[in-house]
Amino acid sequence: xxxxxxxxxxxxxxxxxxxxxxxxxxxxxxxxxxxxxxxxxxxxxxxxxxxxxxxxxxxxxxxxxxxxxxxxxxxxxxxxxxxxxxxxxxxxxxxxxxxxxxxxxxxxxxxxxxxxxxxxxxxxxxxxxxxxxxxxxxxxxxxxxxxxxxxxxxxxxxxxxxxxxxxxxxxxxxxxxxxxxxxxxxxxxxxxxxxxxxxxxxxxxxxxxxxxxxxxxxxxxxxxxxxxxxxxxxxxxxxxxxxxxxxxxxxxxxxxxxxxxxxxxxxxxxxxxxxxxxxxxxxxxxxx
Numbered sequence: 469x470x471x472x473x474x475x476x477x478x479x480x481x482x483x484x485x486x487x488x489x490x491x492x493x494x495x496x497x498x499x500x501x502x503x504x505x506x507x508x509x510x511x512x513x514x515x516x517x518x519x520x521x522x523x524x525x526x527x528x529x530x531x532x533x534x535x536x537x538x539x540x541x542x543x544x545x546x547x548x549x550x551x552x553x554x555x556x557x558x559x560x561x562x563x564x565x566x567x568x569x570x571x572x573x574x575x576x577x578x579x580x581x582x583x584x585x586x587x588x589x590x591x592x593x594x595x596x597x598x599x600x601x602x603x604x605x606x607x608x609x610x611x612x613x614x615x616x617x618x619x620x621x622x623x624x625x626x627x628x629x630x631x632x633x634x635x636x637x638x639x640x641x642x643x644x645x646x647x648x649x650x651x652x653x654x655x656x657x658x659x660x661x662x663x664x665x666x667x668x669x670x671x672x673x674x675x676x677x678x679x680x681x682x683x684x685x686x687x688x689x690x691x692x693x694x695x696x697x698x699x700x701x702x703x704x705x706x707x708x709x710x711x712x713x714x715x716x717x718x719x720x721x722x723x724x725x726x727x728x729x730x731x732x733x734x735x736x737x738x739x740x741x742x743x744x745x746x747x748x749x750x751x752x753x754x755x756x
Contacts, residue, residue: 483562489553494541498651503557505533508600512551515542519631522696530589578623586630
C-alpha cells in the first residue's frame with residue numbers, strides 16, 4: 469500500500485532518536501519512514517492500521533513497526549485526556565552496516581526476522597514498560613543500552629503479526645498523496661455510506677482503475693478494508709458502551725442493515741456481535 473513518505477525529525481548526528489508524543493490526537497496521516505519504530509502506549513487508545521491490517525491500540529501496548537511499513541495511529545477523539553506514546557526510532561544500519569551481524573548480537577536476529585510485517589507484543593510487557601519509562605531521564609549512551617535490552621526482550625516475546633502483505637520500497641509523491649487521501653477519507657467517513665464511485669473520485673481515478681489500484685497494493689478489495697475498519701470501530705463501541713444496543717452500534721459504524729452487520733462481524737471476528745459482547749462484558753441483556 470502506498471503512503472506519504474515521512475521524515476523523522478532528528479539532529480543529523482543522532483543514530484537513535486527518542487520521541488514523546490503527548491497529544492490529544494497522534495499524527496493521523498497514513499505514512500511511512502525509513503526508521504524502525506518501537507513504541508510504548510502509556511496513555512490513549514484508538515485504531516491502528518499497519519500495512520493491510522486494521523486493529524486497535526490501547527494503554528500498555530508495545531508496538532514494533534518495520535522500515536517503510538505504512539501505518540497510522542488514529543486516536544479516539546472522544547477521550548478527554550491526552551495520549552502519550554514513547555518511541556525509539558533507528559535503522560538497522562544506524563550503528564554501522566554490520567553492527568547487528570556481530571556474533572555478540574545474534575540474539576537480535578529473531579527481532580529483525582519479524583519486524584518487516586510489524587508486530588504487537590503479547591508477553592514481557594511489564595519489563596519492557598519499565599525500560600521505556602526510564603528513557604526520558606537517560607543519557608544517549610543509556611538509551612543505546614536500553615535499546616539493546618528492548619531488542620533482546622522483543623526477540624523472545626510472543627508477538628501478534630500486524631501486517632500480512634509485503635510492500636515495495638519505492639514510493640512516488642503522487643501515489644503517496646493519493647493513498648493518504650483515500651485512507652484519511654475512509655477513516656473520517658467510515659460511519660457513512662461510501663460508494664466505490666465516491667472513493668474513486670477521492671483518488672482522482674475511475675472506479676475500475678481504483679479497484680485494481682487498491683487491490684494490487686493491499687491484496688484486498690476496498691470493500692474488504694472498509695468492513696474491517698467498521699467492525700474494529702464496532703468492537704470498541706461494544707467494549708466501551710454497554711448501554712448501546714447492537715442495532716445502534718451497527719448504525720453508528722456505517723451499517724444500515726443489522727443482518728449485514730452480523731454477517732460481516734462474524735466473517736471478520738469469527739463470532740457474532742452478541743457473542744463478542746458477552747466475551748468482553750459478560751453481559752447477557754440488551755443485546756439487540
